[in-house]
Amino acid sequence: FSGVGTATWQALIDAGKVRHLLDWLALTPEQLASVPGIGAGRAEAIAHTFASARQHSFARWLHALGLPGRIPPEANNWQVLQSRSLADWQATGMSASRARRLLAFVHQPDMQALAVQLHGAGVQGF
Known part of the structure; x- marks a missing residue:
């Protein structure tokens, strides 16, 4: 995913937001913003990236x-x-x-x- 690197994935895992392969699909901007190191603006950008993944073929x-x-x-x-x-x-x-x-x-x-x-x-x- 463009703009979502290893450190972001690790932060999501460490915060318990991603435990299983597809857990990221259900994350809201608010849930993302609650992760240490992810602010509101970054959370919106990540949520947009995740939402666009649903549109892949x-x-x-x-x-x-x-x-x-x-x-x-x-x-x-x-x-x-x-x-x-x-x-x-x-x-x-x-x-x-x-x-x-x-x-x-x-x-x-x-x-x-x-x-x-x-x-x-x-x-x-x-």
Whole structure:
């Protein structure tokens, strides 16, 4: 994130504001300003940066979350990724090995929980 460096992330963690991967999505400017070293103006700027992250493309989010390999063009939302079978992906020309990695990623419980969080935060595609 532009303007949010390691020291800021560490301050958020130290203040107990970020305990899990996506906790930052729910932080308000007021919560950010309560962190030592983050003033009101900086809190507004960070909140703006965090809010703009919600607008990133579905493909960018998948890449950031570690989706193995290239993102299939037909995978334009989480439901598509979850609903397709190995045979469905192979029918698009995907190798069996790659399709298995994709399915393992999408059906991993931690990833499913993150997808629910991202949906709740209004992130496109989830």
